[in-house]
Amino acid sequence: MFNNFIPWSLRGIDPFLSTYGDYILFRSIQNTPPITVNPTASTSIHTIVPHRYLNAFLLAIKSFLRFYSDVAVYVHDDGSLTPNDIAIIEKHIDQVVILKRNEADIYFDEKMNDPFLSKVRSSYTSYLKLFDPAFRSKSDRIILLDTDTLFLKRPDFIIDWAKNGGKPWYHLAPKGNMRAVKNINKTQATGSEHIQTLIIQQLDNINHELSKNYRIRQGFCAGFIGYNSNDINFEELKKLLENLHRKFSDKIYKWGSEQTIHGLILCGNDAEPLAIDNYFVFTQNNAHLAEQATFLHFVGENRFHKLIYPKLARKVIDSLAS
DSSP: OGGGGSOGGGSSHHHHHHHHHHHHHHGGGGGSOOEEOOTTOSEEEEEEEOGGGHHHHHHHHHHHHTTOOOSEEEEEEOSOOOHHHHHHHHHHEETOEEEOHHHHHHHHHHHHOOHHHHHHHHHSTTHHHHHHHHHHOOSSEEEEEOSSEEEOSOOHHHHHHHHHOOSOEEEEOOSSOSSOOSOOOHHHHHTTTSHHHHHHHTHHHHHHHHTOOOOOOTTEEEEEEEEEGGGOOHHHHHHHHHHHHHHHGGGGGSTTHHHHHHHHHHHHTTOEEOOTTTEEEOOTTTGGGGGGOSEEEOOGGGTTGGGHHHHHHHHHHHHHHO
């Protein structure tokens, strides 16, 4: 009962680090030298960046750029970046493209001229990942990268794809629980209200009504995906979203929808999963394998488990500094 009087951020080490850990644990990334990128490259990397995860973003993107920098880098402001944040990003990523939220909203509304798509896009921050990279990028290929990610080794497959193209791809979350939980209530266990579950239950009808072959693989994660710029067709996307809205109403405006829709489109275009042993979502169950990975995605409540994330980040920062 006393938790009602204690801010969530002070209810334990994990909530505290989830709230304040970015600045405390990753700020030394700002002591590393800048990296120059190529705004006219055939592949662009896009990240939605909030003020809260500024240092995590610099860590994530520089951990990749130390291996390969002939890419365009787009920062999509979620609306919380300050002028100082923007100056820091521009200092560290030379030739970066920064799309400020207010300007991006106006541009989308005017150029797209579609109130329904504008409403969907503005309903949840993650929807920026679905709309803005394909809408604003000038490159042939697009990579979406979340801020809570880290490259430990040279990602040869990704670099080859960035240079030469190929099928779209995505990374997978492992099967089973993301953490050891003793008591899970029935609603949590079945996920019966999650939009992805609802869509999968109706997927045959959706495909029949739209004459499409949408599908999604269990474990699909949109935190690190790559696709060709023409894989996102806004006319087809609108038809899909309108169909989902008729079926599920305002549920399409909630958490999980963007990732599910990305999964439907990419898996429907025969996207290939990355090797889960090399590119994986960090969990309590696979934490012991973290140092062997090429790429790690530190999601949610597992983010600071055993402080493995900051320990690995320290090694990356030391590499960048040298």
